[in-house]
Amino acid sequence: MDIQRINPCPRWSDATVYNGIAHFVEVAEGDTSTDIVGQAQQIFEQAEASLASVGSDKSRILSVTIYVTDFANFAGFNAAWEAWLPAGCAPSRACVKAELARPELLVEIAFVAAAGQ
Numbered sequence: 001m002d003i004q005r006i007n008p009c010p011r012w013s014d015a016t017v018y019n020g021i022a023h024f025v026e027v028a029e030g031d032t033s034t035d036i037v038g039q040a041q042q043i044f045e046q047a048e049a050s051l052a053s054v055g056s057d058k059s060r061i062l063s064v065t066i067y068v069t070d071f072a073n074f075a076g077f078n079a080a081w082e083a084w085l086p087a088g089c090a091p092s093r094a095c096v097k098a099e100l101a102r103p104e105l106l107v108e109i110a111f112v113a114a115a116g117q
Helices: 036-053 071-084
Strands: 004-006 015-018 021-027 061-068 092-097 107-114
Touching: 021 036, 036 071, 036 107, 061 071
Parallel strands: 061 092
Antiparallel strands: 004 015, 015 021, 021 107, 061 107
């Protein structure tokens, strides 16, 4: 099977699809002066676009790794996460406290999803 790389550049691709599984990472790309809920909502909008680009949607997310800079913000993130996901479609997930590449970022999410056929 061929590997499909969507919008590749020298450092990353927007998404990579292999054997019907899509991998992509999102960080807030808009107003990063907002709190973790605002950044999470930006990520969710971007994720929906990435999912659509591979013929998928948020009900087909298989797993995520969530990187947060401060667990004090975790309750707000979880509330936004639960409001975004369709009922009965929560993927497996891991949450890690991490220093992110840009200091204004509060959350980064790595997604794995079933891609469309």
